[in-house]
Amino acid sequence: MEGTPEELTTLVGREVYSNNGVFVGEVDDIRLDLNRQAVTGLALSRLNDELFQSRVEPGKGVLIPYRWVRAVGDVILINDVVERLKRPDEEEESTLVA
Template sequence: MDGTPQEITNLVGREVYSNNGVFVGEVRDVHLDFERQTVTELALQDLNNELFHGRIDPGKGVMVPYRWVRAVGDVILINDVVERYKEEEEEKAIA
């Protein structure tokens, strides 16, 4: 994050991409820890079907820990954890 204060509501509706530039989903909601005054999770919807096929029912969303967020700008960049998880599953299926 660049340290620039942002309105939390500005996160809603932004597209989320992995570090590798793969579309993950769109922010639907933001979960907060009021005691610490921090964002804890992003609720994503309109997910990338290729990444989540067979794991998430169509029309459902996922929660992404905010600690995965690497940058917030016109889009939100997160660690490529989702892609790595998919690759590990594919490797298990091949073995």
């Protein structure tokens, strides 16, 4: 994602949905690779309890890879997280963050 720092900060607070329309969470922070000047992940909070209750402690968030993002607008659409969470052995499994 290219753009000015001001444009990147507008992602914070946006709701994130799977491409099937399931609410996933809200963007709390952005993970950047400063060497490549690229967004590499989104830190989500206010998580959907149905998706994460058995995987994430209350009050914690998740870090999802930015490559899961399919569209950014009023909301952010990502690949179907539900299917990815059902395969914990997959390399792209979401990572817990404090």
